[in-house]
Amino acid sequence: MGRRPLCHGYDGAVTHPEASTWQRIIEADPQHTARYIQRFKVMAAQGHDLDGEARMIDAMVPRQAHILDAGCGPGRVAGRLHLLGHKVVGVDVDPGLIKAAQEDHPGPRYLVGDLAEMDLPARGVAEKFDAIVCAGNVMGFLAESTRTEVLRRFAQHLSDEGRCAIGFGAGRGYDFNDFMADAAEGGLELDLALSTWDLRPYRDGDNFLVAIFRKA
Secondary structure (H helix, E strand, C coil), rough: CCCCCCECCCCCCEEECCCCCCHHHHHHHHCCCHHHHHHHHHHHCCCCCCHHHHHHHHHCCCCEEEEEEECCCEEEHHHHHHHHCCEEEEEECCCCHHHHHHCCCCCCEEEEEEEECHHHHHHHHCCCCCEECCCCHHHHHHHHHHHHHHHHHHHHHHHEEEEEEEECCCCCCCHHHHHHHHHHHHCCEEEEEEEECCCCCCCCCCCCEEEEEEEE
């Protein structure tokens, strides 16, 4: 989740990316993170299938793949991919979500960070990723000014043969056509458009998109 791309102003001062919708929500309501974490715990206790994204990513990569969960939240997807034998890094801007991920889904390497400033080699993660997964409507929470920058950083962190799977719903302020244009500008080329994480094809008018990209 992002803010405005990092840059230097005319006076030489560093400015930070624009705050994302998620950051603004938790600033206004500090208990929002706890409720979000609890929501998924309740769903798990009720027997809901919460592993659809991880199953799809697992099918896309070789064993012991290097995978980035971008906007990992409380670690649901990252944790499952770790249990499936992959080397997983999870990044999220919300320290509360990262703390929950470390406690509830240990194994991956979790980092607090803004996706619009993501530079994982600078944080000791030098290896490019075989796959990047961005689930949970993360794209809909990005500040508009950071969208292309976040997608550019996804492309920069992918291996040459890697793929990036991004899923989010309609009605969240980010038109799918605009998203596709931003992805192309950010250096990603569409391989496949789906309407669900269980591989149903996308058709015009569908209210959910899972887009699978490679580096352009």
